[in-house]
Amino acid sequence: MDGTLRVRIWKGGADGALRTFEVPHRANQTVLDVVTWVQRNRDPALAYRFACRVGMCGSCAMTVNGVPRWTCRTHVSRVVRGDALTIEPLRNLPVIKDLACDMTPFFEKWQAAHGRFVPTAGRTDPPVRMAPDSPHRRAVDAGIECINCAVCHAACDVVAWNPDYLGPAALNRAWTLHNDIRDGARAARLRAVAGDGGCTNCHSHQACMQVCPKALNPTAAIAGLKRAVAGAVLRGRL
């Protein structure tokens, strides 16, 4: 494949601007390939983040033609409009420089939602038996493949409107742990996700589900948390 892409890339911090580069269009070229080509051949100071290049680490997410995507697995041919590509940092996170965002608020919300496993057994205890087809295990399976790329966080309108909202990724994580029968902090976690910035803020727009590169459905996870919270309130546990 020949030709030239006209690529507009965000340069600077929050008050930066788009700068246009001409990039050779190749077959099987990913958006991350384009950004890397620009850094190596046109703008060595261009800041961006990546690690694995194979869709595992979740570090290369950017906004491509207005939609948040994992750039290492996004082929240019799938998203290019004519010969134009616009690449910006993720929405809903502070911009450090160019295409690199500060992920601190994202992971702070992960912590605020008690997104860590709290074991109830020690290393000398026998492993807990959990049937693969049990409802709890299936609920965990549905959300466990999250790679923390923050694509859903960037796509979520409620995060944009309410900076305190924990967001789809943190709540999806909370839901997987809520269904983990080995976990010992489910009551505290449910209280954490039932608060002012919690799951009840979700409007079920499902943008998170639409953009998730791992095809997860955080909206369904949040709906599960809403049911759990409502049940806890009715039983007087919240």
Next chain:
Amino acid sequence: MRAAHLFLAQRISAIILAPLVLVHLGLIVYAMRGGLSAAEILARTQGSALWAAFYGLFVVAAAVHAAIGVRTMIAESFGWRGRMLDGLTLAVGLGLFGLGARAVAAVVL
């Protein structure tokens, strides 16, 4: 957990409102297509405990549901938080209840 209680109150009020709204809309169509006059409508509603209970419940559910909905919209659109938001929620809820209760009283008393 105030957010959780507000969430539940809005969901429960929605469940109550759904059938009431359908009956209300059906009633409007029936009254208008049947050509009932104001006097004929009032003759059916005045002194009726059934219509007082129906529209009384309607007004309470609508006041709760709308006040919490407006609260969310104001918080998300203008970033209001805390007491100012609580005050607005209460004012909208009481205002809607007052207007609704006045209307119900006018047709059933």
